[in-house]
Amino acid sequence: MTDVRKVIVDSIHRIVEENDLELSPSLNDDSVLLESGLDSLGFAILVADLEGSLGFDPFVMMEEPVYPNTLGEFVAIYEKFSEKEAQA
Amino acid sequence: MLRNYVSERFSVVSDIGSKKTAGTDNLGDVLDLQPLRGKNIALHCHPLNLIRWVIQLDGIANSVLLVPYDACEAFSKRVEEKLELDLVLTDGITNTEHWATSVTGHYTAIEHSECTSPPSEPETQWLLTTSGTTGTPKVVAHTTQSLTRTTAKGGVDRQLTWGLLYDPARFAGFQVVLQAIVANAKLVVPSPDLDFERKIEFLVANGCDALSATPSLWRKILMTRASRHLDLKQITLGGEIADQRVLNSLVKQFPSAAITHIFASTEAGVGFSVKDKRAGFPLSWLETGVRDVEMKISDQGTLCLKNTHLNQRYLGGGGSIADAQGWIDTGDVVEVDGERILFKGRLNGAINIGGNKVIPEDVETRILEVPGVYQVAVRAKSSSIAGALVEALIVPAPELEDTSGLVKSVKQYCKQVLPSFKVPAFVRLVDELPIGAAGKIKR
Numbered sequence: 001m002t003d004v005r006k007v008i009v010d011s012i013h014r015i016v017e018e019n020d021l022e023l024s025p026s027l028n029d030d031s032v033l034l035e036s037g038l039d040s041l042g043f044a045i046l047v048a049d050l051e052g053s054l055g056f057d058p059f060v061m062m063e064e065p066v067y068p069n070t071l072g073e074f075v076a077i078y079e080k081f082s083e084k085e086a087q088a
Numbered sequence: 089m090l091r092n093y094v095s096e097r098f099s100v101v102s103d104i105g106s107k108k109t110a111g112t113d114n115l116g117d118v119l120d121l122q123p124l125r126g127k128n129i130a131l132h133c134h135p136l137n138l139i140r141w142v143i144q145l146d147g148i149a150n151s152v153l154l155v156p157y158d159a160c161e162a163f164s165k166r167v168e169e170k171l172e173l174d175l176v177l178t179d180g181i182t183n184t185e186h187w188a189t190s191v192t193g194h195y196t197a198i199e200h201s202e203c204t205s206p207p208s209e210p211e212t213q214w215l216l217t218t219s220g221t222t223g224t225p226k227v228v229a230h231t232t233q234s235l236t237r238t239t240a241k242g243g244v245d246r247q248l249t250w251g252l253l254y255d256p257a258r259f260a261g262f263q264v265v266l267q268a269i270v271a272n273a274k275l276v277v278p279s280p281d282l283d284f285e286r287k288i289e290f291l292v293a294n295g296c297d298a299l300s301a302t303p304s305l306w307r308k309i310l311m312t313r314a315s316r317h318l319d320l321k322q323i324t325l326g327g328e329i330a331d332q333r334v335l336n337s338l339v340k341q342f343p344s345a346a347i348t349h350i351f352a353s354t355e356a357g358v359g360f361s362v363k364d365k366r367a368g369f370p371l372s373w374l375e376t377g378v379r380d381v382e383m384k385i386s387d388q389g390t391l392c393l394k395n396t397h398l399n400q401r402y403l404g405g406g407g408s409i410a411d412a413q414g415w416i417d418t419g420d421v422v423e424v425d426g427e428r429i430l431f432k433g434r435l436n437g438a439i440n441i442g443g444n445k446v447i448p449e450d451v452e453t454r455i456l457e458v459p460g461v462y463q464v465a466v467r468a469k470s471s472s473i474a475g476a477l478v479e480a481l482i483v484p485a486p487e488l489e490d491t492s493g494l495v496k497s498v499k500q501y502c503k504q505v506l507p508s509f510k511v512p513a514f515v516r517l518v519d520e521l522p523i524g525a526a527g528k529i530k531r
Contacts, residue, residue, distance in 0.1 A: 018499065033311060034284055040308045040442070044474035045513045059472035064336040067310040 002054065004078045008071075011049050015042055029072030036071065050078065056085050089209065090146040090232055093270050101294050102136035102277040119144050119177075123192075126150050126210060128172055130189065132159065133179040135256045135277050139265050141177065142214075142256075146232055151213040153227070154257035157280045161186040166225055167217070216259050228259075235263065236270050248322055249274040251296035253287065253305065260327055260443065264300050273298070288314035298322035303334045304442035304474050310337060318342070326350035327443035328475050329431045332367040339365055351420075351431070359393075368422075368430035384415070390435050391422045439468040439476050441509040446478055451502070451510055455480055458501045460488045465521045469514060480512035481521055491517055 009027070016023045016037055023037040033043060051057040058081040059065045068074040119141055125148055131138055132155035145152050153167060155176075164186045167173075176191040178184045184191045212232070217225035250268045252275060254261030268275040276294040278287035291299070292314050299318075301309060303325055309315050320342045325334070330349040338347055351369070352359030360378045362369045374383050382394040392415045411417075421432040439446040448466035455464045463483040468476040482498065484491045495515045502511040 018496070020500075020503070032285065032313070034308070040284075040304070041474060041477075041508065041513065043311075044304075044471045044477055047473050048469060048471055048477055048513070057472050059333075063333070064340045065307075065333050065472070067307055067337070069311055069313050 002082065004054065004082045005075050007053055008046075008050065008075055008078060011046055011053065012036075012038065015045050015049060019045070027071065029070060029075070031071045032069060033071060033074060054078070054082065054085075056081055090143045090266075090269055093272065094143060098269060098272045098274070100136060100139055100275045100277055102134075103279050103282075103290060121145075121148050124149055124175075124177070127174040129153070130155050130167070130171075130173050130176045130187070131257075132176055132182050132184055132187070134181040135252065135261075135280060137179040137181070138256050139275065139277065142265070143269065146212050147209040149212050150210050151215055151229070153215040154217075154262065155182075156217065156255050156257045157182060158255075163217075163225060164188070167227065170227060171215070214262070216257070216262060218259070232266070236266050247273075248298040249276060249295050251291040251299045252277045253291075253299070253301055253309075255280065260300070260302075284308065285312050285314060288312045288318070292317045296320075298324075300324035300326065302327040302443035302475075303330050304328060306334055306338060307473055310341060315341070320345040323347045324350060326352065328440050329433070330367060333472075335365050335367060366428065368425070368428040371424060371427050371429055374429070385422060385424075385429075386417055388435060389421050389423070389432075391418045391420050391429075391431075392416060393418060433468070437467070439478060441476055441478065442474050444507075444509045446510050451478060451480065451506065451512065454502060454505050455482065455498055455512075457505075458494075458498050460485050460491070460494050461498065462486065463521055466512065477513040478510065479514040479516070481516050481518045483519065483521060484517055 012027070013023070015021070019042060021037050021039070021042055024031060024035065027036060034040065038046060047057060047059060058077050059067075061081060061084075066077065068077060121144065124145065127149055128151045129145065129149050130153040131141060131145070133141070135157060138154065142152065142154075153171060153173065155167075156163070159182075165188075168188055173189045176184055176187045176189050178191055178193055180193050214230045214232070214235070215227050216230060217227055248271070250264055250273050252261060252264050254264065256262055256265045256277075265275065267273075274295075276291055276296045278290040282290065288309060296318065297320055299309075299320060299322070301324075306323075306325060309318075321344070323338055323342060323345045325347070326349065335347060335349070338345070346363065347365050348361045348363050350359060350361045360369070360381050364370075369378075374385070377383060377396070380396050382396055384392050384394075386392050394414045394416065419435045421435050422429050423432050424430075434440070437448050439448065448468075451466045452464050455461055455466070461482055462485040465481045467479055467481070469479040471477045480498065482494065484494055488494070494517065498515050499511065
């Protein structure tokens with residue numbers, strides 16, 4: 001199974017690099033996404049980028065999207081939908 | 089006149105933040121209006137003072153340019169080329185070093201009674217700028233009357249405390265300010281230098297229960313921890329297409345709030361609001377109209393509106409916007425979906441990034457300036473977070489042997505010459521551009 005967390009973290013690093021952003025040095029599950037160095041546009045790019053690499057966008061799939069506060073919450077959403085995708 | 093609306097109930101709460109400097113102790117005082125009478129003023133100050141001074145300058149100044157808090161040197165230079173400014177009025181909190189026009193700090197207070205009965209009351213023009221703080225700002229003139237025409241006066245809004253997340257010098261923010269003034273509501277204004285989470289915390293701490301934002305900004309609000317403590321009674325969405333998912337998320341988090349999404353064609357000075365918490369608007373409105381607005385769909389699939397209540401002079405000064413029968417083409421493509429009419433985007437291909445408009449051709453022109461770029465097509469890539477993102481497809485010049493650095497140099501160049509929302513989020517190298525049957529680039 002795809003290591004969703006790794007794909008996400010790699011994607012964050014790439015977007016930060018490509019857009020000259022500054023990533024918070026201690027990126028962990030409790031990191032607040034909007035304070036991690038990604039701005040809101042960077043976050044939108046991340047979600048679009050992950051759709052390319054993982055093949056789905058949970059924020060389109062949810063009828064009532066839940067918007068994550070921390071990296072941990074964000075990864076959990078992707079892991080949940082990754083399992084659903086695998087079963088489908 | 090704005091000050092006529094202001095009663096004891098109206099108040100503005102803000103935190104001036106850490107940038108408090110000497111000379112700003114009289115922030116709550118009224119301006120010395122005498123030297124400002126009939127002048128063309130640029131107001132460059134903290135949002136709190138901008139709001140206070142706007143109220144005092146209405147009917148005093150000939151025109152007031154509302155300068156965005158973070159305006160940079162390029163902004164001042166360009167507006168000074170375009171406008172005849174008499175003076176820049178500041179509170180000492182913003183950086184005003186780059187203005188060529190003389191800068192006046194206001195530190196002296198006079199009696200309020202002196203400014204309530206001025207000998208002449210010009211209809212003050214509010215000059216609002218569009219687009220980013222870099223690039224050429226487009227200046228649009230408004231009057232208090234034209235901006236408050238559709239604003240509800242008094243009534244239920246009296247009970248509300250509006251939060252202001254936009255710069256009041258921008259159109260969306262100024263609308264919130266005027267709405268609060270006219271309705272005598274309380275206004276909570278977090279300092280622009282706070283980070284986003286702290287802004288929402290400030291709104292919570294000050295009892296904000298009404299908030300207006302674009303769908304993209306609402307998604308960002310919902311990402312904050314503090315938003316879980318917001319107790320909203322009124323939610324307003326505008327500036328972008330409100331899809332069903334963002335409406336559902338808001339209903340879930342704020343079950344007791346009234347939710348209004350606004351459709352407005354600013355050029356035409358006409359619009360309507362939808363309050364049933366569903367995307368788009370009812371198909372039946374094509375038959376019945378809504379309030380003073382009649383609707384039809386053009387042959388091109390765009391929404392056309394006719395305001396039955398207004399005459400031509402309200403139409404932004406341009407009678408040509410409306411056809412002989414008074415119909416105004418909004419340029420917004422719509423689609424019938426069951427009993428609903430849904431918005432699909434702009435006919436001219438303009439991309440809406442979180443409420444900011446991007447014309448693809450503008451970005452294409454800039455990208456073509458980068459050495460090694462042969463052809464380019466800029467188009468929207470739909471985004472579940474920002475509504476849309478800018479994507480650029482590039483055909484490298486045939487003589488360019490090594491294309492590895494091209495994507496990065498395009499991005500870097502765009503960053504230098506374009507405001508951030510116009511910079512392509514995705515730059516892809518392709519062999520050829522997607523060209524449709526009509527020979528036009530498929531966007």
